[in-house]
Amino acid sequence: MASAPSAQRLPQPASLAGVAEPGGFDVLDNFDVLNNFAAPTGLDPQLERFLHQASSLLCRWLGEAEACPPLPALSVLPDVEPEQQGLPPQRLLSDLQLVMEGAFNPNHPGALAHLDPPPLAASIAADLICAGLNNNLLAEELSPSLTRLERSLCSWLAQGLGLGAEAGGVAASGGSLSNLMALVTARRSRGLGCRADAVVLCSADAHVSFDKAMAVMGLPADALQRLPVDDQGELQVAALAERLNQLTAAGIPVLAVVATAGTTVRGAIDPLPAIAALCRRHNLWLHVDGAIGAVFALAPTQRQLLRGLELADSITVNPQKLLGITKTSSLLLLADPQQLQLAFATGLPYMEPSWGAAHGGESGLQGSRPAEILKLWLGLRQLGLAGIAALVEGAIERRRQLATLLATDDRLQLLGGPLHLLAFRPRELDAEACVAWSSSTRQALLAEQLMLSRPWYHGRHHLKAVLGNPHTQTSHLERLARIVLENLPHG
16 A cells, blocks of 8 residues: 555546536526525425435444545545536535545544544534534624634633633634744734844744744744754753843844644653743743643643643644544634734724624634634533543553553664654664665555554654554554564664
């Protein structure tokens, strides 16, 4: 099986009679068009039947996950262009089935490559309801209840992470956007909007979204200054202190310091209390990219891992990466959420005034956006605090099990942190040999329906396991470890 599926275009339909002449479209009968929308005058049996059939397709796909590989043999591409006449439900469902057959399969117990766990049942249902409601978080009159729900849930989460009684935030379409909005807000709060020489400090292992943020904010690439990490993958506080002193002496402003709570390859957590102390001393904005790790603070037994998180000015949180919330689910949380409005408010002159704190479109970069908060809210309600803790603790325990199994052979170098990620490679192989080893071992694992990723880290290709899949059992980990150890080079 190839590690990356090839795209395959399915046969195109035969030419249809009566296709409109170039330059225009035939006008469809209004009644026929209305049949594609839910009737507003009563229960629509056609819509109910269509949604039931689509749900059955999805339930079968999820239920048959273990019988199919995590990575499909090929991707499929059904007919893309609309036909002259709209398709009936069965044709639409048939096309959906084709796409599903070529989809990545996160519900498989061997799907351990990325931060993409199986979806929660309640989150799936909420995603459907969100689409059906079609509310718009741009303004309160377009989403009256959902705006209040987002505001309240963001406040609850921010307070739960220790940001204080006045804390809050906004939902965003992914952690990259949350990180960007945090830096824009930091720049506005520090009065650095006109300073092209302002810099951002982070660790060498900080997420690539910060490189993108520099480009979007009109800053040069070298405005992002990456500092060395120690043997545990954590930002070296001494290096940060030295660099801050150098910048102060040179009169170069610091837009923000970024600490990472869960690096992408090894799941390391930067020393948050020490970094926060430096930021307070220099009066700097501290943003914590907790896209991977911040949710661990919601489990009482793991809260100590994130000690110092409460000292941040802003935090990125991505519940989609472990808790099974369907994509996308990211939040930007702030100790002072009014800073978001100061950074992004435009007045929205074409909308009625807000009757709450602010319109959703005034509290972040996005204008029109769906009520993604609905699937987070319902998913968390389904899990409960005990369920959140169980997912967090189970992920850490699986990482411990796999690390123990792999540590029996000292030819393997393990790179991990306190979370649920574990990367590894043979100790003695050079960069070229690591390319071949990681590729061949990944293929051997895929043949056994076990999928790991192959990140490039510190000059070598590694294999990486993300142990957030609750379907993964000890037997899967034992098989994984056996294949990895069998494929280690000898001599």
